[in-house]
Amino acid sequence: MRGLLDRLVAPFAVDRRVLALAGARMADGIGNSFLIIVIPLYVTSGVVGGTAFGLGESLIIGLILSLFGFLNSSFQPLTGRLSDRMGRRKPFILVGLAGLALTNAAYVVAETYVSLLVIRGLQGVSVAFIIPSSVALVNELATSGDRGGNMGVYNTFRLIGFGAGPAVAGAVVSRGPYVLPGGMTVDGFDAAFYVATVAATTSYVMVTVLVSDPESTVANAGADLSIPILDRSGPNLLDPIFTLGLASFFMATAIALFATIQPEVNARLEQGATWFGLQFAGFIIAQVALQTPIGRACDRYGRRPFIVTGMVFLIPTTLVQGFIFSSPLMFLARLLQGVAAAMVFAPSLALAGDLAGEGESGSKLSVLTMAFGYGIAAGPLSSGLLVRFGFEVPFVFGSALAVLGAILVYTQVEETLEATASVPVVGSD
Structure with a gap:
């Protein structure tokens, strides 16, 4: 698998670990951006019940979606600093991807507004483990002569995933239910949540097998981390x-x-x-x-x-x-x-x-x-x-x-x- 990756990485002129990480972020980007389309449809489908805190559907949808961004951004300085202290990037990325996979699967059993808020909030925290550690790892695998190119490749793949998810999410939901081998039926919403779960799991496997921390990261742990x-x-x-x-x-x-x-x-x-x-x-x-x-x-x-x-x-x-x-x-x-x-x-x-x-x-x-x-x-x-x-x-x-x-x-x-x-x-x- 590494030999195949080395052949694939040649046209991009980047470290194979950067390309693997970029591919992993593309996969989890597809799954995560799926939810931008699916969650509003799920809320308005009538499946979700329980207290809505006196808010209308549009406001509760906005709250669910914005909670992700708020917690994600708020926790990034903490997780970034902690990864510097430990001198490790890969474990933080894996923790975030594992959390993302588990919370994607949890939507299947979420039937109240409170549960949706909790799950989306946990996803925001999970992604806060992924982003600063991933960008830091790309930075450390690069040199001053190719850092911009490495960042460009990483962001390109990530954006492809983010753009592809919404393009197909609505179709996955609307074409359900799906009949699986053995006669089991899965409705469109559950199918979308499973797709998001598989995407995050695929990213987890890619990072586990193909990505490693450079030795310099471990050697320089605990530097001056003030901002x-x-x-x-x-x-x-x-x-x-x-x-x-x-x-x-x-x-x-x-x-x-x-x-x-x-x-x-x-x-x-x-x-x-x-x-x-x-x-x-x-x-x-x-x-x-x-x-x-x-x-x-x-x-x-x-x-x-x-x-x-x-x-x-x-x-x-x-x-x-x-x-x-x-x-x-x-x-x-x-x-x-x-x-x-x-x-x-x-x-x-x-x-x-x-x-x-x-x-x-x-x-x-x-x-x-x-x-x-x-x-x-x-x-x-x-x-x-x-x-x-x-x-x-x-x-x-x-x-x-x-x-x-x-x-x-x-x-x-x-x-x-x-x-x-x-x-x-x-x-x-």
């Missing part, structure tokens, strides 16, 4: 990793504004759900296509130029969405917004990885992953609150955040690599 806000040694006011965390939060908030205002978007553009789905997918398409090449380019030309250019490009691509009246143009805007985000995400992780000392990757990189998670949660909430003041208001707000993020990165973050070639981008020195 400063102010720059302790450089010429700037703010610590660069903290600054990148703020920029990641602003970026994630801006890109997530679109998610919860589907009725307003469809009414304004006089379109149906199909167009909205394409527009939503446009962002992911750009990410999948560009994460790896941009990651490799930032290994050659430097991290900072791409991050600054991406944050600047995020300003108009976010703002214009509030003033568009055409479905194809909205798709184009979302696609270009994905280009902007792709220019920020992998280079930011690579730059933070360059700055993280030996044994600090879990703590340092969790700042960015946590901030991004909070932004993804804050974006839908912001647009839901602001859209009542006018359709364009959420996007004006998002573009203002992008302006602030661009200014912060330009003034507070220094380059960590010496460019081996020049490239004419905004913010290059």
Whole structure:
């Protein structure tokens, strides 16, 4: 199996363990993103009973889904720091995947709102074990010359899984019930939960067999794990990793504004759900296509130029969405917004990885992953609150955040690599 993986990894020019980890994250991403579609359908199906805390169905669905993101982001600094202390990444990833597999299976017997909240909350904690340890492991398996490319490959596979899950989840539910060999019948919801369970289990097996911690991680356990806000040694006011965390939060908030205002978007553009789905997918398409090449380019030309250019490009691509009246143009805007985000995400992780000392990757990189998670949660909430003041208001707000993020990165973050070639981008020195 390792020989086959070595042949597969050659075109990607990354450590085989990085590709294995990326494949594992793609598998669990498929299963986890399944639930984004399935849980709302399950709640509204009439199967779930018990107290709803006086909330309507839409609010309880929002609470169930948002609880995952809140707990996931909140626990990431803790699990990242703990993995640094222990000098181990793989055990944390396996604990998270095992928790994810068990909780996916638990949905089969969940029939109350309370049980759904508990299960989804436990899933958020489980994924908090996976994300910082996985990103830290990718960082430690890379070098300064290929860190961006490794981060790009990892994020590309993860996004493929995240994008593929929702595309088939509804079909799995609607085509049920299924008759299994032996005459056993499984309804569409249970089938979806089983698919998610199998996906997480597959990831667990892949990590167990194909992934290992580098020796340097164990040797450097227990390094300085503090996360400063102010720059302790450089010429700037703010610590660069903290600054990148703020920029990641602003970026994630801006890109997530679109998610919860589907009725307003469809009414304004006089379109149906199909167009909205394409527009939503446009962002992911750009990410999948560009994460790896941009990651490799930032290994050659430097991290900072791409991050600054991406944050600047995020300003108009976010703002214009509030003033568009055409479905194809909205798709184009979302696609270009994905280009902007792709220019920020992998280079930011690579730059933070360059700055993280030996044994600090879990703590340092969790700042960015946590901030991004909070932004993804804050974006839908912001647009839901602001859209009542006018359709364009959420996007004006998002573009203002992008302006602030661009200014912060330009003034507070220094380059960590010496460019081996020049490239004419905004913010290059």
